[in-house]
Amino acid sequence: MRAPLPVLFFPIFYFFVSITPIAYLFVSNTTLGGASFNALVFNWLFTPELVSILYSTFMFASGGAALATLFALVYAWLVVRTDVPAKSLLETLPTTFLIVPFIVKSLMWIILLSPSIGVINKMLSPLLNGFVFNIYSMEGLIFAYGMGGFPFALLSIMPVLKSMDTSLEESARILGLGLLKTFFRITLPIIFPSVFTTFLLLTLIGLGNFDYPYILGGERIKTLATEIYYWTNQIVPPRYDIAVTYSLIYIITTFTGVSIYIWYTRKTFKFVVVTGKVSQKTVHILGKWRIFAFVSCLGMLTISFILPFIFLILTSFITFGALAEGLRLDFTLENYQKLLKLPLMDKSFINSISVAIITALLCTTSAIFMAYTSLKGKIRGSIFNEYLNNFPLTFPGIVYGFGLFWLILNIPFLSQSLYGTLWVIIISLIVIRLPYSIRFISNNLLQIGDELEEAARVSGASWFKSFTSVLMPLVKGGMISSFTYIFIESIKEIGALILLVSPNTIMFTVYLLQLYSQHAAAINVVAAGSVLLVLVVATSLALLKALERMQKL
């Protein structure tokens, strides 16, 4: 069934809004009294500084991705393929960590692993001959991103292990192969394409990440994302021309990465993990190692999230002096009181919630039409769709944010109508998040046959009537999932917003970041804000989940 013409407005509009700012970066004459743009690009392309920045960007992204994938692989195998106790708890607990923003995770690691105030460093350094683990180093960055990406990697690897045909493993065990050898010779080769895809995906996400390198990398570790911010916001006067140059290099880098990712995922479709053969799923019996496996899983969760979060909460209840003295537990509510008295606190909070709700609503609504056009509009399967689906990876948040900022700044009509409004932030978030929304709706829409809609049309319903009365109720589940995901991700986002916020449109995460980086001794107040942020996101998630359950009843 063909979609009516007006429905095509959504994909066309999305294409226009998403591509225009990026295209404008390419075509605009970006100098503000400096050298010509081409000369700048050429100059910067061949500097040792760029090589170092590219190296840091790749090291951080691929190192963190490798660590997260490895951690998730071991964890998922223990939970899915063995008889480890408390499987259900171990399966669901890590996914809740996804709601925690990267800025909060970064702060957690500073509290634990800063060379000076890090609680773990303070405890272990005397035992390790004065050795301290420096979270502000490249190793520290990789570790932080590895732990932060672990729940995401788990979500990607666990379903593959669950759906894997276990008969080959069983045969190997029957033939006398040990547990580890079975894993390395049978299991790993079967699931390797998915594991590698997870690694590639996390590398691409890492390439676009702004939060970790900005907070933990400081001036010593520069990545493409932090350099764009540096040249636009941390130099006097701002050098937009250099920021544009870096943005273009960034896009070329991520576009290459996404192309490799698409090529690899297309290629790996040839691997068959799920067959039509029905077999009884068995798990490896660990025997006396069961408890050890459980403790290992719990240990991984503790290291990656539970311990840092506990210390974040503790930090929010002590004074800065007590933290500087090695986490002296002298509890106070002072930080929360200070936080609530901050002038932009209310505004930033209301802005974040409002923007998240509007973005989630608009994304979900647009996604319904776009998914419909894509799946039912007979234009599916093109390579263009795949790039569209991976748009957020191709154009990192900070690049799109900068493109939009630059476009608005240079076009008087846009600057008069959009600059300093929440709409510019909402547009940025929609463009960055819409592809994910489409995925949620598409998965749901795929399960609905055309005959239902056709029956409605034959019975005299208009296209709009059949769409709203037949299709939409059936994709309600996908809509709620889309709304939930976009709402949470919008509250967490920093990269796509940081160049677009103004005092009137300040967002809570950006406000926390400003407090952390500019004010003396503010880390405890930021910790209080972080706890509050996690609580709000967790409560929203719980409410939306309750809503989802209600609609299923």
Add this chain to the structure above:
Amino acid sequence: MSGEKVSRRNVLTASVAGVVGLGVGFASGFMLKPAEQTARTVEITRTVGGATVTQTLTQSQIDLARKEQTVVIYGVIDIPDFENVMKTAFLRLYPWAKVEYVGLSPSEIVSKSLAEYKAGKVAADVIWNTLGSTLPLVREGVIEKFDNPMIGLMGYAEGAYDPEKYWHPMSGLPIVLNYNTNLVSPANAPKSYEDLSNPKFKGKVAIDRPSLNNVAGTLFAHLYPILGEQKWRSLMQGISANQPIFTDSASASFTKVSTGEAAVSIGLLHDYLGNRGKVPVEIAWAEPMTALPVPLFLPRNAPHPNMGQLFIQWAVSVDGLLALARTGRTPLHHVVAAYTLPSGLLPSGVSLEVAALNNPDYYNNPTKWSELYRSIFGV
């Protein structure tokens, strides 16, 4: 500034001697007398060090400001200090006003103001930022000239205000060396700026990026004419070779010293005063002693220009300067500074100089200095 050379002046003669006597007359003669709303003029009379100063605002000026009601300020001062002290003091005099304060870093203030000006959507009515960081905005046409009558009434010393009327004196923040007492003993604390290049502090010195033309950048510019080209370069290269920890602001450097991530930092006195006794940090004075000028600016095309002017006039008056002093910051007015600086804090017989006023090139060519610092420190 507009290209005019700035002459060197010691405007903050903050010697402890004589301050006590000055303070007695100052405190006893302080008087606020806002006229009734129906009057044609509003008189604010104060006695400063025995002399009476009367500020007269015409009712029409107040009415214009009152119609606008709101003033939006972009500033580098800590948010709680502004909200709890400055805003409260301003509202005591103008209770009908609505004050919105946005705390940003020096570079963020510049980039936001420039972007908003270019977009034709200026949001700030007052900019309160370090002089060195903000002067590029004057060149971009973002700052409006404003003939502030309070400058003359208050008798600001020459050099403490801009004859071109682009900036208005507010705070001159004394620059100090902070050190963490758990990591550095008083005997080993740095005693001069040259000590920052001492290898014993390698990787342990926190400074705000000099290319921001903020605290470290302005201090180093001050040292340039004193040391001469060769010695100055050698010192800069020595500090750079010591691999300092670069931060976005002196407050962030103070945090690093407080937590022990750095042993020493170039900082501002008020951060120390605000946390004295709460964190293991002490200060060391190194010569020459300087104060960072952090003046006020009136943005061009501000949405509430009359409110902006009203706030600036109030801020540079005794009332505003006293409020500023209560935040631990030092007013850029020689008499008020001398009266309000905590006694015994400054070494006796020395004077504070406004940082980099001895180096006109720094304020006339801030971008050149920013580039120079980038070439030396790499950031």
